[in-house]
Structures are given as structure tokens and as C-alpha cells.
Amino acid sequence: MNKEVDLSKYQIRTDLAIDYVNENKELKGVKYKTEVVNGIKVTNVELELENELSKKKGKYITLEFEDVTDYKNRDNIISTLTFVLKKLIKPKKNSFGLIVGLGNDSSTPDSLGPLVVKDIIVTNHLYLLNELSSGYKRLAAISPGVMGETGIETSDIIEAIVKKVKPSYLIAVDSLASKSIERLNKTIQITDTGIHPGSGVDNKRKELSFESLGIPVIAIGVPTVVDASIIVSDTINFIYKNYAFNKEYMKDPKSKFTFNNVNYLSKKIKENKLDKEKLLGLVGTLDDEELEALIYEVLNPVGYNLMVTPKEIDFIIEKLSKVISISINNSIHNIDRNK
């Protein structure tokens, strides 16, 4: 309390289902479907059992895209996200939605939720006065703040408000921590399982879910920060992939000309254990989990396991929040805006 700001309080929450599931693994009780819509990769994961992913059963839909600051791309993300939300929410004539913007509006990478809430077209107060225009549904929105700034468990605030105003469903928007450098700010996850802080590490926050609140809870999350240790373990893997790719690819004399333009991560390579150990020593023999654990143990005691965000985060968050608020407005109300 000698400090004005206890930075440890600004924790970012949870992670993505698709980091645990992929096309290569076939898992019991997991339905997996992927398609590309207007350049946006949409992945549907349906967990029918609680399982080793320590993920709850339910639907996890993930949108992957390249660059949210590109105009055309943005319009595509909006139409895809609107479509996904409409299917998931299915707002009926008298349904009453509560949008919850989780996170801290004073911290750029954690401000996604509060920024989205600012742009939601709320109507509940008009509904109560019988002044709701046709085409609009009953909607309220709140930014409960973060525990480090309120001193109150965020889920307690939400629970109390839900009990009082009795919405029929809840949509929570939040910043997430990414489990891979490739997802950072390029993924939106929508799930009907709620927000599950339990899947994070030392994050004891209570969940917002059907189980805890008694109403359907949809969570929209975007990974906006990543641990330094994940950047490092991803890169160590990339070092090997790049090496293996070059080794295989360089046999072909034609490759010389196109070499620099090729994304080596997009090609499948066969792992060669001997090669990997030669290149990376004992570190090269570790599996993903062991490598992450090693790096965590190396960075943590000296205080450098920073959680980081790209330096352009202000611009990215602004675009992401517009994409999400517009999609929520369009999917609930009977409108079609793009600003």
C-alpha cells in the first residue's frame, strides 16, 4: 500500500478453447468444425463432456482474422460476428439482455469490455416507460470495474445487479490472455459456457455462468495480452520449424527465388527428434508443457515474466471494440449499422 497503484490487480482473464483442440487430435466428446467465411476463419468446437481440457461443456465459436484495422476486413468480421451472435442469442420479442463490459477502462489492453459497453444502444429505461421504438429489443449494459479499483469481487456486483433487474440473458465482453502469439488481437471467441476464470492460473475470481446466475451467459473474449514465456516458447518452436522447413525446402533449386516470401509456419513439416536436439540441445527434447514450465521458472524469479501487449494496442482495441459493439447492436436490435 506504499504504492498508489497495485499493478498485480490488473489481471487479464482466461483463454481460448481452440488452443486446446485442433484438427489433428480427435477427442472424445468434442465436435469440431471449421470453415472460412468472407476471409474469416470460423471454428466451432462443441464439448459434450467436461474433459481433460478443463473446459466446460458447451459451444465455443472462434473467429480468426488477419487485421482488424483494415476497413474491408472489419466489415467482414462484423457481419460474421453478427451472424454468430444471432444464432447464439436468438433474442425473442420480450427477452431482456444485459451486456457486461469486464475489465478496466484505465488500462488500454484491459479496456475492451468497458469500451464496448459505451457503444451499446441501451433501451431498458425506455422499455419501462413504454417508449421502446419498433425494431428495438430491451437491453441494458454495465461496466462493473475491476476488483483492484472497486475493492469488490466483480462477480458479486454482477450477481447483485442480475438479481435486482432480472435480465433474461447476459453477454460478457472481456480481454483474455493468449496462449499463443499467433492469436494475439486476431481472434474473437464466443461461447455459451460463460466466463470461467478457473481455467486461468492464480485467478480466483468467481465465474459468470448459467450455473451461477441462472440465465444464459454468452462470453465474448479477445486475447489482447500474452505472457513473455509464451512468446519465448512459441519462438523456440519456430526456430526448429524454420530450420526444418529450410532443410527440406532448400533441396529444391527453384525455391531460391521465392524463399523469403514463404510463410514457413503454413507448411506442415515432419519433426525429426535428432535434428531438434542437435539444434536446441536438451531444451529441444522438451515437450510443449515442459518447455513452458522451464521458461516460466527461468523468468519468474527475476521478475521478467511480463504480460505484454503490442505497442499499437490503443488503435487495435479501438477497432476491436467497435467491431464487437456494432455486432452486438445489430444482432439484438433490428438494425444494420456499420458505425
Next chain:
Amino acid sequence: MNKEVDLSKYQIRTDLAIDYVNENKELKGVKYKTEVVNGIKVTNVELELENELSKKKGKYITLEFEDVTDYKNRDNIISTLTFVLKKLIKPKKNSFGLIVGLGNDSSTPDSLGPLVVKDIIVTNHLYLLNELSSGYKRLAAISPGVMGETGIETSDIIEAIVKKVKPSYLIAVDSLASKSIERLNKTIQITDTGIHPGSGVDNKRKELSFESLGIPVIAIGVPTVVDASIIVSDTINFIYKNYAFNKEYMKDPKSKFTFNNVNYLSKKIKENKLDKEKLLGLVGTLDDEELEALIYEVLNPVGYNLMVTPKEIDFIIEKLSKVISISINNSIHNIDRNK
């Protein structure tokens, strides 16, 4: 709903007791005391009965000062306000305070409450973990937003949170509408009667008070906006006062030299009804209430009864919020900071 922003929703709340009471009038059931502490005028009004003021019984303490952007002045306001709050709150060892920042952080003149909350040293989450440092009391803080942005009645949000987290007292900070141009941004009112939107005009918001919440409610309010009609009626009165002052004062030949430096409002003048009518015609014969009603009727139908704020409001609100947050922190926790 054709508009993005329904401006009518950004209403500012309530008004000051000292606009209804003054040294000249002696009122039944009203105790009135005024003193000057370090250049700050402190007025204590105690209403022992509900009465014609349409104010609730309780204590109303008002601090009046000249310029909150002056360094030295600010330190004096902080120490006076801290003293007043300490006396009113009397925080005990185990008391648990909830600071509520009313208003809209997106609207400068209405952002006082949310800005104060940003600087409150909250400790409730540490208390619950048994990590409260010595010298600190249990404190939480929240900015519930405004109905125009949440769609939810603000008092409903507060009520729900109070019920859930069970604070032992509540302090609400809010921007007020001024009933006189002289008070604007130069007055802080502290009262133990809560926030009473009923005293405003068409403001149907429910009150936050001991009666509604079951715990002591202290309200800290600063008038940051004023109706155009009040500016006009005040000025019409000033026109007469200036005239009367000049008439009386100009008899004295010595006055010529100091004339321009004299504040004519600081001198008491005797009203001369004939003079006033000569100067201001029928308008000069109206009493204060009649004049205000006339101006309201003239400005309202043409849409010019604007609620306005000084153009320097950004700088003033910043200073006011610091003064109040520092005073709250110092009066509850056992600390003495000035930043």
C-alpha cells in the same frame, strides 16, 4: 432513437441547502452557523424539521471558496473538507465504507463522481484476504454510470450492491445544478441526508438515503452547471444592485478613485421599489420566484434554457475531484497526503 446520444439523459442532480437558508431569515427548526476557516467559508445548517424548503431534516455543511485551481487555496479546502468529513463519518475500527461516484465519466461537467472514485484507496479486497495494512480502514468504491448509458435506474444498481456487500456507510459524490451563478464550482455541500433527486425538477430518480438503504448516507455535491434562466435572473438583480450601489456611492467624491475596484455585491443596499421599477419596468416589480418563472417561460419554448458550464470546466473538475478524493482518503484512512 434516431439519435445516437439522447442528451436529455445526462441530467445533473439536486441543489444546495444554503440557497434556501440565509443569515437574514430566521426559520423555525433551522440552526444556522457560519465561520471562516483558512479563508474557506463554512456554513452549518441543521434542519430539525422537514419544512417548507422541501429539504430533509439533517445536517448540511457548505464550504465556499474562491478558486480551486490556486495551490494554497486547494490545500486549505482539503484540510477543511477532511475535518468536516471526519466529524460526519466518524469511521470506527471495523466500519466498512462504500464510495459511490454518481454521474457520467463521458461528460466533463458530470464526471466529478467517477473521477473521485478513480482516486479512492480501496481496501475491501485486501481486508477480506486479511492483508489490510495498519492505518487503513475497509473501503470499496463504485461508479454505477448513468441511466442514459446503462438503461438501469442508478439507485437500483446501488441498492443491489449495498444488499450484497453490506457496507456500514455510504458516501455519494455527485455534480449538482446550481441555483445561483455565485455558487458555480465554488461550493462543496456535504450532508448526512443523502441524495434527494426529489428536490430537482423533473428528475424521477429514486433517492439514496438512510431510509432507502438502511445505512448512513453522506452526500458530497458540487454545483458544476447552471440554468441559463438562473444566469439571467441573477443578472437582472445585479443590474439593479449595481445601479443602487452607484447611486449611493457616487455621492462621495473620494469614491471616484476606487470605484472600479469595488465589488458592489459585497455591500448591503436598501432596495427602493420606485427606483427598481423605473430601471426595470414591470420586470422590476417581480419577486425572485416570479422573475425566474417568467424567464423560464420565455426561454423554454424556444429551446434556449440551456444548462451550461464554464468553458474551463475540464481544469476545474480535475482539481475538484482531487480535492474531494484526497479528503475522503485522508478522513477515512489514517494518512495525510496531498496528492
Next chain:
Amino acid sequence: MNKEVDLSKYQIRTDLAIDYVNENKELKGVKYKTEVVNGIKVTNVELELENELSKKKGKYITLEFEDVTDYKNRDNIISTLTFVLKKLIKPKKNSFGLIVGLGNDSSTPDSLGPLVVKDIIVTNHLYLLNELSSGYKRLAAISPGVMGETGIETSDIIEAIVKKVKPSYLIAVDSLASKSIERLNKTIQITDTGIHPGSGVDNKRKELSFESLGIPVIAIGVPTVVDASIIVSDTINFIYKNYAFNKEYMKDPKSKFTFNNVNYLSKKIKENKLDKEKLLGLVGTLDDEELEALIYEVLNPVGYNLMVTPKEIDFIIEKLSKVISISINNSIHNIDRNK
């Protein structure tokens, strides 16, 4: 210097030509034309002589509108302003524009210029690298700050930059002080005569104009603040107009039913001097200038001649800045965006 912020430094600049000219007066050397385009009233004033208006000769185009926060209205203002700017700028293939955002980004009512600059699509750096996309013109933009925050005369900064980067024309965007309550935030003035601080009161800033910079200077100004004394003198005039309107109108028995819905300012009334004196005494005998002077003398010595802005200024400035930046972008570049 005992204060952190010298508020007197945040002065707002200049005023509108249409406050001095109107359809009723015919003035030598003044061409006057007015039309309504998509609900926007467009007034063209062309001064062919320097004259008693203390306005420079040149074109003054004024857009008047009701509510900039209304979606449809906003689209109309954008298309009208784009049309006006295109005619005035006539950007040629190789012309190089410099947009200057005057004002203080820390002070909401004075932040219009800097906010507009944030949204200008600048291309000069791309032009210099031969990377200018087709459809785009060469454009730069700068916010020089205000003297109270830089310590430097703003026109000196602009002059220095113009000399260095050599644009072929300049567009300055600024907040203005309104000379009437009716114009406040409901008027955009575009002129090819530059910014003329000389027409303001005690504002010694040097002008930005063809004469001082050697290139065409277009100024876009919006009145965002108004003196308390103007609110008062306008209202005193309204009191009489309202009285005269009622007197005339109430003879007609049919009027009883529609009375409250009629805008008395929209009807022409004949002034009756005796009536006016009866209603307002000596004050009623003053002409507009005398009345303003009286009120100024009454309010100034007691410190209440505040310059004020409506309490919704944050929302209004945001919409106004979007309207202007989009119009500038669309009129210079070969694009047609509405966000």
C-alpha cells in the same frame, strides 16, 4: 504563477459574419444570399469592401442546422459542408493542403480543431516517398496547441511550419465565441478570409490569412461558447418579444389551443417603444449595443461574466469534429466516406 493553470489563457476566438449582416439590412458592398439545402440553411455573405462590420472582405458561408447529434441531420450537414468546401478549395492535382487544428485538446469546448486533425487522412509523407495512392491528394495536418500551454504565439508556429513545408493552401479549424445564444453549436462558418482574432475583444493573437502567410487560408469555425452577458441580453430581448407576441396573438381566440407549441421567435413582431419601456423600464429603452455594454459592466467587476458552454458539450464536440473531418477528407481526397 501560484496557480497550476492560468485559465485566462484558454481563450476562444472570433465570431460570425452573419451576426452582423441580415436579410433586413441592405449594406453597401455586401452580397447576401440564403437557401435551404436538405434542411440545412446556407447563407452566403460576400463582403466586397472592408466595412463597418470590422470584417475583412471575402466570402463567408454559414451553415445553420438544428441538431448535430441526429444521424440523418449529420449526413446532410456532411454533404452540404463537403459541397461548400469543394467549391472554396478547388484542390488541383498537385495542390498541397495543410489542415491546422487550433485550440486546446485538454479543454472540451476548445478541442474542436485538434479533434478534427486526429481524423484527417494525411498523405504528404507518402507523396514524398512517391507512394500516394490514386484518388488521394497531398495533405498534412497539425495541432499547434495554445499559447497558454506552449508559451509560443500560435501564429508564429504556423508561420514557421508554412515557411518550411510550403503548402499551397491552409485550412484552419477553430472553436468560436458566439454572439448569440441561437448560434451555439448550431452553426458552421466557412470563410476564405482567414482567422481574424482582431474581431474578438482582448485577443491580441496575430491573424492567419493570405496577407500574413502568402497562401489561401480557409477558416472553418463553430461557436461552442457564449458569454453570460450575451445570454442575458438575448433573453431580455426575448422577454419583450414573447410579451409582444402574446399580446398580438392572444386577440385571436383560436390561438388558445396551439399557443404552447408556437415558437414566438419565428414570427415577426412590430416593436412598440412604449410597451417595451413599460415592460423593461430604462433597460427597455437601450439599443442592442447599449444593453450588452450595460450587462458587461454589471457582470465583469464581480467576476460573473463567464464564458459558458452547454453541459452536453462532450457529445456535441465529438459529433461536430466528425462532421468536419469527414467533410474535409471527402472534399479534398476523391473518397466518399461517412465515418
Next chain:
Amino acid sequence: MNKEVDLSKYQIRTDLAIDYVNENKELKGVKYKTEVVNGIKVTNVELELENELSKKKGKYITLEFEDVTDYKNRDNIISTLTFVLKKLIKPKKNSFGLIVGLGNDSSTPDSLGPLVVKDIIVTNHLYLLNELSSGYKRLAAISPGVMGETGIETSDIIEAIVKKVKPSYLIAVDSLASKSIERLNKTIQITDTGIHPGSGVDNKRKELSFESLGIPVIAIGVPTVVDASIIVSDTINFIYKNYAFNKEYMKDPKSKFTFNNVNYLSKKIKENKLDKEKLLGLVGTLDDEELEALIYEVLNPVGYNLMVTPKEIDFIIEKLSKVISISINNSIHNIDRNK
């Protein structure tokens, strides 16, 4: 130009001298001195020759500290930085300083310069009116923006203003890119050699220096961002250091109890090449430059060589900017403030 925001324009500038010099290397023409003042490590590097560091000759003073958000620490940084600046600036009675805040106020990690400028006590306009209070020196300040938002080379703007207003010295404040994870937000570099974008990578911006401007130029820089590739190469080195430390340390049975509390980076270890290769394979045989080059080549083609900043950057930048603005104000004016 299909994008609204060209993120590549928000580049952060230059780097630190102490990343190239250290106590272990003795370099010709380099004076090196280090001391600890109030817990702040102060390193003085004086380059007497241009040399292989590709750094200009002159003084480089570096302050290293642990946590700028700690109150007591902050006061120590302020007093040390004030002392250093006083020695370097030596402001005379009539000297006229221009503070330049480089960077982009819309991008949190790049907003340090503009934020510092907001809090500088400027006086040049008062000096020109002969209203300078005693104790204050002549001072101006400007935030020229970034080329991506102005379309103008920033050094051109500064050069033009310097030519016009003729300051006698210039202080430029800027965000830097860090060459090591350990420096990030924990270092302030002050140099009298100006800002030298030439030492950055593909950053063609012209320098601000005595050579280009004809007046002394002091640069104050804080590394606020770091390349992902540096995080990775630092961590790979830490993996080995941690391994070597454990190997040596674990022989001692007493160590078991304190093990987890020891900072392995603070102990000097002897490098064992065989061990390093065993642990890290071929990668372990690379020297620092080779390792960085490898990682750059691995991350760049797939777009993941992000420049990143800690997720708490909003809070850190706010504290850093206060520390620097207070130190500049205190070192130039004859005042001693801590807010």
C-alpha cells in the same frame, strides 16, 4: 490507405548507451562511472570519440531504478533526475529553453513526450509581456506529433520552430525501444548528444542535435517498448544462466532453504561452453549478435516480431511522465514541487 491507421508509422525511437558499454569492457575513448544515489543507480558514460558503438561523442547519464509506481522510489528518482538535469542544462538568467515532447499522444507507450509537455510550466509568453515572476526562467514547450499523423517530418517542424522562436537550448523527451528486457520502463537516459534516430534500424528520421539545430540539445529517453526477439534472446541467455547458477549453487547443502529467493542474475557465473551446447544445442553456440539475428530471421517473415509493452503501461507512463515533468520544472525554475 485501405486502412484507417497505418500502424507502421507509430515507430519508437533509438536506444541506450549503457546497452553497449559496461564495467567489464574497457573501451578506448570511453569514460565510465557508476554510483548508487538514494537507491537509484546512476551511470555516467562519456564518449570522447565517435566509435564502434555508432554512438555520438558526448555525455550519456543513465538512471536505473526498480519501480516507478512506488511513492518513495519516485521521490528519489525526481531528486536524482533534477540534480542531473541541473548539471547538464546549467540554465542562466536569460537562457530560453524549449521542451519538445516527441511521440504520439494517441498511443499509450509512445505518449511519454506529449504527457511531459502537458505538465511543463511554460513562461515564454509571460516573459515577452514582462510578466515573468521571480524564480522562473523563460520556457516554452511543444508536442509536434508524429509523421504518421501530421504527414510532416517531425524534425522539420522542430527546426522551423527553433528558427522562428530562437530558444537557447532544447530538451527533447521521447519513448525509446529497449535493447534488453531488464531496462524496460526502469531506465531514464539523459544525453547531451541529442536524439539520434540513426542508431535505430529502419528509422530514417533526421536527428535533433547541436549539429542540426545550432543550440545545445539534451535528450531524455525511457525505453517503454521492446522487440519480441529481444525478449526471446534474453530469455535463452537466462535459461543457461539459471542452469549454471543452479549447478554451482546446488552443491552447497545450505542453499536448499534460500534457493527460491535468490536472483540468479545477480550472481556472476563462469560460462562453460560445453554445458551451454549440451543445454541449448547449436543455438547455445551462438554469440549475442548471432542469436538476435537468428531470432529476428525466424520471427520476422511470419509477422511475429512484435514490438511489445507491459500490460500495465498506462499506469507506468503516467508515473514516468510526472517524474520527468516535475524534474524538468524543478531543475529549470527555482521551485521544488513534488506534484
